Amino acid sequence: MSVTAFGAVANRLVGRRKSKGDPECPTDPVRSYSYDVDDHRANPGKPIGDGSAGQGWAFKQALIGTLKDLCTMHKTKGYEGPHKVQPSYLRTFEKMLDFLDHKTGDFFVSYKRIVDDTGQSRGNVSAMIECAEHWGFMDHVRRSEKVERAAGQPGPRRKQACNSYLFNCERRMEKPLWAIFWRRLMSNLKRLQGAAVRAAAFLKRSFNTVAQPAPRAVGKELAQQLVLLDQAVARRDVVGSSASP
Numbered sequence: 001m002s003v004t005a006f007g008a009v010a011n012r013l014v015g016r017r018k019s020k021g022d023p024e025c026p027t028d029p030v031r032s033y034s035y036d037v038d039d040h041r042a043n044p045g046k047p048i049g050d051g052s053a054g055q056g057w058a059f060k061q062a063l064i065g066t067l068k069d070l071c072t073m074h075k076t077k078g079y080e081g082p083h084k085v086q087p088s089y090l091r092t093f094e095k096m097l098d099f100l101d102h103k104t105g106d107f108f109v110s111y112k113r114i115v116d117d118t119g120q121s122r123g124n125v126s127a128m129i130e131c132a133e134h135w136g137f138m139d140h141v142r143r144s145e146k147v148e149r150a151a152g153q154p155g156p157r158r159k160q161a162c163n164s165y166l167f168n169c170e171r172r173m174e175k176p177l178w179a180i181f182w183r184r185l186m187s188n189l190k191r192l193q194g195a196a197v198r199a200a201a202f203l204k205r206s207f208n209t210v211a212q213p214a215p216r217a218v219g220k221e222l223a224q225q226l227v228l229l230d231q232a233v234a235r236r237d238v239v240g241s242s243a244s245p
Contacts (some may be wrong), residue, residue, distance in 0.1 A: 028159050034142040037161050042143040042165045045105025056102025063137055063169075064094050066181040071133060072076035073229050083134040092118050092128045093137075100165075108143075110162035136172030141167050179230045 035042035049055030071085040096117050099109040114125045132138055143161040170178055 009089050012017055030144040030158050031142055034144040034160065037143050037145045042141055042164055043106065044141055044164060045101075045107050047105050048100070048102040051103045053102065054192045055189070056100070058185060058192065059102070060097045060100065061188050062181055062185035063097065064090070065184045066177065067093055067132070067135075067137060069180055069233065070177065083131040085135070086127075087129060088120065088124060089128040089131060092120050092125060093132060096129075105166075107138075107165040108162055109165070113162075135177065136169055136174070137167075138165050139168050139172065156208070180233055183233055 037043075047210075048059045067085060068090055070085060071090060073079070075087075092114065093113050096109060096114055099113075100107045111122055113126055114120070115122050118125070129140075133140065140163040143164055144158045145161045147157055147159050169181060173181065
């Protein structure tokens with residue numbers, strides 16, 4: 001018996017599978033591990049550093065700059081592995097970070113809002129987010145919320161809400177990529193007044209500390225390329241420092 005024929009027989013035996021939200025089977029159409037929007041687990045964000053606009057700017061620009069470095073490396077080295085950083089992702093990622101509240105760490109934004117603001121397709125936005133999460137730039141928590149219905153009215157009682165995004169860069173990034181990000185962050189903080197080292201240490205503690213699944217290994221060759229890129233960034237910083245008055 002072919003697979004198709006077996007599936008047809010099985011379908012007749014067990015009956016049609018009812019879709020989520022079907023009036024006869026009002027299963028809540030939410031994905032697994034979705035926390036209620038009022039649950040503290042659905043709001044994992046923390047203030048970026050001291051919550052100031054300056055440290056928020058330093059953090060965002062470090063993320064954007066590091067993703068640009070990775071995009072350049074992928075292009076120049078001919079990387080064709082999983083989750084290659086595309087140039088179109090850069091603008092989308094930058095626009096997405098506009099929704100990060102540096103005072104509270106809240107980072108809620110729907111796919112539709114990103115699509116509307118960037119003009120990119122939903123597929124491109126989804127690919128960018130998957131890429132950014134793969135390389136450790138951010139992570140997400142699924143959320144759901146109640147649906148207001150009259151008593152006795154059939155239908156689901158919950159619906160999916162937009163994800164909550166968080167940063168766990170030190171744990172999720174490969175070490176060479178983390179070194180590039182950290183160097184950029186320090187460079188940005190030095191452009192602000194005050195003790196950059198203390199500010200950086202404080203900002204580091206603001207990252208979410210809950211361990212998340214590690215990204216897939218990037219391979220020995222890519223790791224070596226990241227080291228070379230880190231060294232290039234370091235040399236550029238040295239040249240820039242010596243040139244400044």
